[in-house]
Amino acid sequence: xxxxxxxxxxxxxxxxxxxxxxxxxxxxxxxxxxxxxxxxxxxxxxxxxxxxxxxxxxxxxxxxxxxxxxxxxxxxxxxxxxxxxxxxxxxxxxxxxxxxxxxxxxxxxxxxxxxxxxxxxxxxxxxxxxxxxxxxxxxxxxxxxxxxxxxxxxxxxxxxxxxxxxxxxxxxxxxxxxxxxxxxxxxxxxxxxxxxxxxxxxxxxxxxxxxxxxxxxxxxxxxxxxxxxxxxxxxxxxxxxxxxxxxxxxxxxxxxxxxxxxxxxxxxxxxxxxxxxxxxxxxxxxxxxxxxxxxxxxxxxxxxxxxxxxxxxx
Amino acid sequence: xxxxxxxxxxxxxxxxxxxxxxxxxxxxxxxxxxxxxxxxxxxxxxxxxxxxxxxxxxxxxxxxxxxxxxxxxxxxxxxxxxxxxxxxxxxxxx
Ligand SMILES: [Fe+2]
Ligand SMILES: [Fe+2]
Numbered sequence: 001x002x003x004x005x006x007x008x009x010x011x012x013x014x015x016x017x018x019x020x021x022x023x024x025x026x027x028x029x030x031x032x033x034x035x036x037x038x039x040x041x042x043x044x045x046x047x048x049x050x051x052x053x054x055x056x057x058x059x060x061x062x063x064x065x066x067x068x069x070x071x072x073x074x075x076x077x078x079x080x081x082x083x084x085x086x087x088x089x090x091x092x093x094x095x096x097x098x099x100x101x102x103x104x105x106x107x108x109x110x111x112x113x114x115x116x117x118x119x120x121x122x123x124x125x126x127x128x129x130x131x132x133x134x135x136x137x138x139x140x141x142x143x144x145x146x147x148x149x150x151x152x153x154x155x156x157x158x159x160x161x162x163x164x165x166x167x168x169x170x171x172x173x174x175x176x177x178x179x180x181x182x183x184x185x186x187x188x189x190x191x192x193x194x195x196x197x198x199x200x201x202x203x204x205x206x207x208x209x210x211x212x213x214x215x216x217x218x219x220x221x222x223x224x225x226x227x228x229x230x231x232x233x234x235x236x237x238x239x240x241x242x243x244x245x246x247x248x249x250x251x252x253x254x255x256x257x258x259x260x261x262x263x264x265x266x267x268x269x270x271x272x273x274x275x276x277x278x279x280x281x282x283x284x285x286x287x288x289x290x291x292x293x294x295x296x297x298x299x300x301x302x303x304x305x306x307x308x309x310x311x312x313x314x
Numbered sequence: 315x316x317x318x319x320x321x322x323x324x325x326x327x328x329x330x331x332x333x334x335x336x337x338x339x340x341x342x343x344x345x346x347x348x349x350x351x352x353x354x355x356x357x358x359x360x361x362x363x364x365x366x367x368x369x370x371x372x373x374x375x376x377x378x379x380x381x382x383x384x385x386x387x388x389x390x391x392x393x394x395x396x397x398x399x400x401x402x403x404x405x406x407x408x
Contacts, residue, residue, distance in 0.1 A: 024378045070358075077355040084339045087321065093341060094318050150338070157359070296343075300319065303344035 014215050019145040022088040030214055033207065034144055035089050037216065042082035043100045043107035047281050049075045051115040052124060060118060067164045068121065074157045081153055085146040101286050109267060110193050112275030119172055119179075119186035125165015127187075127194040127232070133158050134228045135198065138218035147216075166235065173239045180240070187236070188244045195259075196267045198225040204264075229257050321370040322348040326362035334366050342367075 001009075006025050013020065020026055049072050056072065059065035083093055099105035110128055115121065136158065139151040172183040199205060199221040211217040219227075236243050247260030269275065319341040325334035337356045342348035348367040357365070376384060392398050401408060 021378065023375060073358070077358065080340060080355050081338055087339070092318065093321075153338075296319070299343035299347060300317075303347075306344060 011213075014143050014213075017215075019148065020143050021145045029210075030216075031089050033211065033214070033216065034147065035086060035091050037211075038082055038086040038089075038147055039091075039096050039099070040106050040108075042079050042086060042096065043105055044111065045075050045079035045082060046100070047107045047111045047285065048128075050281055050284055051111055051113070051277075052121060054115050055118060055121050058118070059121075064168065067160075071125070071161050071164065074161065077157070078154045081150040082147075085144075085150040088146045097289065101282070101289055103273070103282055106271070108197060109270040109275060110197050112270050112277045112281060113189070113193055114277050116189075117182050117186060119169065119182040120190070122165045122168030122172065122183065123186035123190040125161050125163075126169055126235070127165075127190050128197065129158060129161040129165060130232060131194050131197040131228055133162060134224050134231070138224075141215070141218060143215040166239075169239055169241075173241065183239065184241050187241050191244050192263065192266075193270075195225055195229070195262055196270075198222070198228065200264070200267070201262070226256055229259055233257050319343050322352075322367045323370050323373055324348075324352040324356055325366035325368070326352075326356060327364035327366075328362050330363055334364065337361070339370060345369075 007027055010020070010024075010026060010030075013024075020030075052068060052072050052075075056065065056068050059068050083096060086096060087093055096105070100107070110131075115124070133155065136151050136155050140148055140155055142148045142151065169183050169186070172179040202208060202220045202222045205221055208217060208220050212220070233243060233248065245260045247258065249258055251258045270278070273279075320343075321339055322342055322345075323339050324337045326337045327334045337352075340348065340351050340355065342351050345367060349365055352365050352367055356362075388394075
């Protein structure tokens with residue numbers, strides 16, 4: 001069959017909402033787009049453990065500590081599900097890890113911001129996981145089977161992440177004035193980076209149109225961002241916190257909140273590696289990989305030895 | 315040394331009486347570690363009561379291009395289904 005007719009058959013399947021599975025024929029560009037998107041997503045889960053891991057030993061109570069531990073452990077699992085899905089496209093795990101460690105691969109820019117106070121852990125759960133959920137729910141219907149299935153698993157686990165974050169902030173907001181101020185400060189710092197998590201605005205997003213045709217994406221960046229704002233503003237009201245956007249106001253006509261412009265210059269800077277923690281995050285991953293080398297080697301040597309032993313017995 | 319740990323496919327039995335179902339994959343040095351890792355990542359919320367791990371290289375799959383040849387013929391064999399056979403209404407329990 002010619003590439004042209006294969007491509008047509010492929011697009012027909014997608015138009016009929018049929019899933020593409022690993023061994024099915026797919027255009028090179030579809031494969032490449034998925035590898036890029038899924039690996040970036042996997043890297044984000046893994047690097048995303050760092051800002052929160054920073055607070056595990058300093059969680060204010062045992063209840064908070066077990067919740068945070070469980071959440072960070074989930075994120076490690078999400079990374080694994082996604083790397084596995086990515087490997088079904090014919091790329092090796094080692095290659096993916098190398099790309100992360102060399103700084104070649106991207107991950108979500110949000111994780112290049114520091115977690116300065118305990119309230120940041122609340123803000124991350126509420127806003128960062130909230131934004132992640134907004135992105136991930138439509139991905140459960142992505143045209144690529146393994147990615148869609150990984151997302152179903154991830155989304156199931158994700159909802160407690162957001163709730164525990166909101167609960168942390170709610171507790172602070174009902175506490176002393178200092179505590180409430182700490183919550184407000186966290187919201188002030190995390191609000192705009194959270195909105196940037198949805199990616200560049202539609203007019204600057206080069207991949208969106210093709211990804212929508214391939215049903216990898218179901219909504220544009222701006223659509224998802226708007227949904228997130230509409231969902232989150234009333235939640236901030238419950239907390240009694242002020243969203244740091246002087247232009248934010250309900251627009252009766254559109255039925256949406258109107259919000260102020262995003263500082264895309266900042267987004268670009270963080271993406272290019274100049275955010276507050278880019279170097280620190282990469283360094284932490286490189287060190288972890290380095291320090292784990294002997295463990296990987298020892299496990300492999302042990303496995304090889306077990307096989308030898310079993311041959312002797314047999 | 316420094317080559318990658320092999321890839322394993324993970325299957326979970328959701329509860330006794332049901333089949334093991336494919337859940338995903340992971341890398342591990344050997345079967346014991348694959349089971350341990352599968353337990354840690356795939357069954358954190360009562361997903362199952364039993365695990366199988368199979369090294370991915372041992373799994374052989376049919377070619378998607380053969381799907382028509384393999385599975386299409388079953389579609390027109392409607393006589394393999396009970397509804398194909400006409401019985402009078404008086405006949406009960408059949
Ligand atoms: Fe996650
Ligand atoms: Fe999460």
